[in-house]
Amino acid sequence: MYRSHSCGELRAENTGTNVTLSGWVSKLRDKGFVVWVDLRDRYGITQLVFDEERSAADLLEKARSLGRETVIQVKGEVIERASKNPNIPTGEIEVLVKELNVLNQALLPPFTIEDETDGGEELRMQYRYLDIRRNPVKNNLIFRHKVTIAVRNYLSEQGFIEVETPYLIKSTPEGARDFLVPSRMNEGQFYALPQSPQTFKQLLMVGGMDKYFQIVKCFRDEDLRADRQPEFTQIDCEMAFVEQEDILSTFEGLTKHLLKTIRGVDIEKFPRMTYDEAMKRYGNDKPDIRFGMEFGELNSITQHKEFNVFNTAELVVGIAVPGGNSYTRKEIDKLIDWVKRPQIGAKGMVYCRCNEDGSFKSSVDKFYNQEDLAKWAAVTNAKPGDLILVLSGETNKTRTQLSALRMHLAQELGLRKPDEFAPLWVVDFPLLELDEETGTYHAMHHPFTSPKPGQLDLLDSRPGEVKANAYDLVLNGNEIGGGSIRIHDKETQAVMFKHLGFSPEEAKAQFGFLMDAFQYGAPPHGGIAFGLDRLVAILGGQETIRDFIAFPKNNSGRDVMIDAPATIDNEQLKELHLKLDL
Incomplete structure (x- = not known):
C-alpha cells in the first residue's frame, strides 16, 4: 500500500x-x-x-x-x-x-511548481505535465470536471440520452475549414474530422431518439485566439417535436442549474433581444449587459450642420462613459489612438465633456452649440460628470469599432466583474449573410437552419431580410451556446441549398444521405450546442479557455509539449498514397 x-x-x-x-x-x-x-x-x-x-x-x-x-x-x-x-x-x-x-528521483524542474510561478506561458505549456501540479491549473481541471458532471446529471434527469457519433466523417461545407484524414484503404479519398455532429444528431431525431446529448470533441482548422482552439469540446444537444420556446426553456434550466450548482448564484431573468436590436444597442450580437454604455444613434441631431465628417457618415453613434469627465486630455488622446489602431480601424473620435454644472465642452464646439450637445447627452443617456465618445462612418464597421471601445472601457473601469452573471438570449438572426467580396449569400449559422415561419417565400425576392429560426445564449458578453430549429423536410432543404449556391447534383453529393432520411418520417426538431471550454472559463471567472484545457495548443495551433503537428516519413506517405511537393 x-x-x-x-x-x-x-x-x-x-x-x-x-x-x-x-x-x-x-x-x-x-x-x-x-x-x-x-x-x-x-x-x-x-x-x-x-x-x-x-x-x-x-x-x-x-x-x-x-x-x-x-x-x-x-x-x-x-x-x-x-x-x-x-x-x-x-x-x-x-x-x-x-x-x-x-x-x-526528479530533475530540477524548469520552473517553480508554485501558485505564483516564474515560468512563462510557452515554457509551462512545453512542460504541461509539471504545470498541472500547480494549484491554479489543477483546480481549473477539477472545476471543469464538476461542470461536466453537473451537465450530464441535469440532462440525464431531463430524459436526454448520451449517444456517441463518429469522428471520421465526410467533409461538408459548414463554414470553417475541415481537418482532413487520408484513407490508406481508399486511395485518393479522405475523411474529415467533424466541426460538429450536426447531421448525425439530426439523423438521431429521424431515428426516434427524441432527446440526445453528447459532450464531444469538434475540430475546425481556423485562425486561433485566446478563446479558440483547433480542437474544442461541445455540449451538443437535439430535441424532437419542439418549437423554439421549448429549446429556450430547457436550456435556461440547464444554465440556471449550472450557475446555482457550480457558483451558488440564483438567476431568474433571461432577457431576450433580437439580433437587430443587439446590433443597434451594443454593436454586436453577443452584448455584455452587466453594464450600460448603450449606443445612442446621433444622425438626426448631428447631421445637416457644417461638420462634414458627420454629414457624410452613414452612421453617427456615441456612448456615455460613466465618470469619464475626469479623464485628462492625455487620457482622451490615448483612447483616440486606441480606436485608430489597425485592429479597430477608426479614423478618429469626437468627444464631449458633460460638466457637473450642466454645461458641455466638446472637441467640435465650432460646429455644435450647448443646445445641440444637450441633445447628444439625452440620446446617449449621459449624466453630469460623464464623457460622450462618438464615432462615425459605415454602419457595420462603426458599430464594430464602438463595440470594441465599449468593452475596452468597461474592462478599464472594472465593470466586467467575474462574479456577476448576466445571461441573454439573442434571437431572430438573419438566415443568410452576404459575402461582400463575392456578392453571394452563405448561411449565418449552417445550411440546416429553418427560416422563421412564413418567410421561406422571401428567399427569392429579398434573401437578406429573411430571419432564421435561430438563437444564441450569451453570458457576460460571450456566446456560450447557439442553435436553431432545423429544416426537417426534403423540399425546404432543397430550396435552402439552391439559395446557398448548390446545384441539385452538388446537394445530393454532399447531403444526399440527410435528404433521403427526411423522406422516412423526420419529426420537427431543433437543438443547441454549448462551447464547454468557454462555458467553464466564464463560470470560473475567466475568459481564456486554455487555462481550463489539460493539454492545449498555442496560438499557432501547435502542441509544444509533444511537438505536433510534425512531419511523417516517406513510407507513411506512400501508404497513404500522398506525395509532398516542397
Missing part, C-alpha cells in the same frame, strides 16, 4: 495515528538539527518532520538529500505542530517520519 491517507486529509483528530503517505517533495527546509519537508499530492500538502532527537541519523541525512519534485513514500506518526499554519487544512499537524522511501 503506497498510502493510507492523502496529503490533504489529516487533521488534529488524527494525532497519534500511524500513516503512510506518498507524493512529491514541494519544499525542503533544513535548520541543521531539524528538516521539514512539504509533501504534496493533488489533495493538498502535509508537512513532514525529521529531527536529531527522534529520527535516526541516516534517515535525517536521507531527508536532506531530497530534491524538489522527487516522488517519495513515508511512514510515520501524526503529531501536533508546534507552529501551526492556519492557511492550509492540514496546518495543525505534521508527520514525524520513521521510514522514507524514494520512489523516483
Whole structure:
C-alpha cells in the first residue's frame, strides 16, 4: 500500500495515528538539527518532520538529500505542530517520519511548481505535465470536471440520452475549414474530422431518439485566439417535436442549474433581444449587459450642420462613459489612438465633456452649440460628470469599432466583474449573410437552419431580410451556446441549398444521405450546442479557455509539449498514397 491517507486529509483528530503517505517533495527546509519537508499530492500538502532527537541519523541525512519534485513514500506518526499554519487544512499537524522511501528521483524542474510561478506561458505549456501540479491549473481541471458532471446529471434527469457519433466523417461545407484524414484503404479519398455532429444528431431525431446529448470533441482548422482552439469540446444537444420556446426553456434550466450548482448564484431573468436590436444597442450580437454604455444613434441631431465628417457618415453613434469627465486630455488622446489602431480601424473620435454644472465642452464646439450637445447627452443617456465618445462612418464597421471601445472601457473601469452573471438570449438572426467580396449569400449559422415561419417565400425576392429560426445564449458578453430549429423536410432543404449556391447534383453529393432520411418520417426538431471550454472559463471567472484545457495548443495551433503537428516519413506517405511537393 503506497498510502493510507492523502496529503490533504489529516487533521488534529488524527494525532497519534500511524500513516503512510506518498507524493512529491514541494519544499525542503533544513535548520541543521531539524528538516521539514512539504509533501504534496493533488489533495493538498502535509508537512513532514525529521529531527536529531527522534529520527535516526541516516534517515535525517536521507531527508536532506531530497530534491524538489522527487516522488517519495513515508511512514510515520501524526503529531501536533508546534507552529501551526492556519492557511492550509492540514496546518495543525505534521508527520514525524520513521521510514522514507524514494520512489523516483526528479530533475530540477524548469520552473517553480508554485501558485505564483516564474515560468512563462510557452515554457509551462512545453512542460504541461509539471504545470498541472500547480494549484491554479489543477483546480481549473477539477472545476471543469464538476461542470461536466453537473451537465450530464441535469440532462440525464431531463430524459436526454448520451449517444456517441463518429469522428471520421465526410467533409461538408459548414463554414470553417475541415481537418482532413487520408484513407490508406481508399486511395485518393479522405475523411474529415467533424466541426460538429450536426447531421448525425439530426439523423438521431429521424431515428426516434427524441432527446440526445453528447459532450464531444469538434475540430475546425481556423485562425486561433485566446478563446479558440483547433480542437474544442461541445455540449451538443437535439430535441424532437419542439418549437423554439421549448429549446429556450430547457436550456435556461440547464444554465440556471449550472450557475446555482457550480457558483451558488440564483438567476431568474433571461432577457431576450433580437439580433437587430443587439446590433443597434451594443454593436454586436453577443452584448455584455452587466453594464450600460448603450449606443445612442446621433444622425438626426448631428447631421445637416457644417461638420462634414458627420454629414457624410452613414452612421453617427456615441456612448456615455460613466465618470469619464475626469479623464485628462492625455487620457482622451490615448483612447483616440486606441480606436485608430489597425485592429479597430477608426479614423478618429469626437468627444464631449458633460460638466457637473450642466454645461458641455466638446472637441467640435465650432460646429455644435450647448443646445445641440444637450441633445447628444439625452440620446446617449449621459449624466453630469460623464464623457460622450462618438464615432462615425459605415454602419457595420462603426458599430464594430464602438463595440470594441465599449468593452475596452468597461474592462478599464472594472465593470466586467467575474462574479456577476448576466445571461441573454439573442434571437431572430438573419438566415443568410452576404459575402461582400463575392456578392453571394452563405448561411449565418449552417445550411440546416429553418427560416422563421412564413418567410421561406422571401428567399427569392429579398434573401437578406429573411430571419432564421435561430438563437444564441450569451453570458457576460460571450456566446456560450447557439442553435436553431432545423429544416426537417426534403423540399425546404432543397430550396435552402439552391439559395446557398448548390446545384441539385452538388446537394445530393454532399447531403444526399440527410435528404433521403427526411423522406422516412423526420419529426420537427431543433437543438443547441454549448462551447464547454468557454462555458467553464466564464463560470470560473475567466475568459481564456486554455487555462481550463489539460493539454492545449498555442496560438499557432501547435502542441509544444509533444511537438505536433510534425512531419511523417516517406513510407507513411506512400501508404497513404500522398506525395509532398516542397
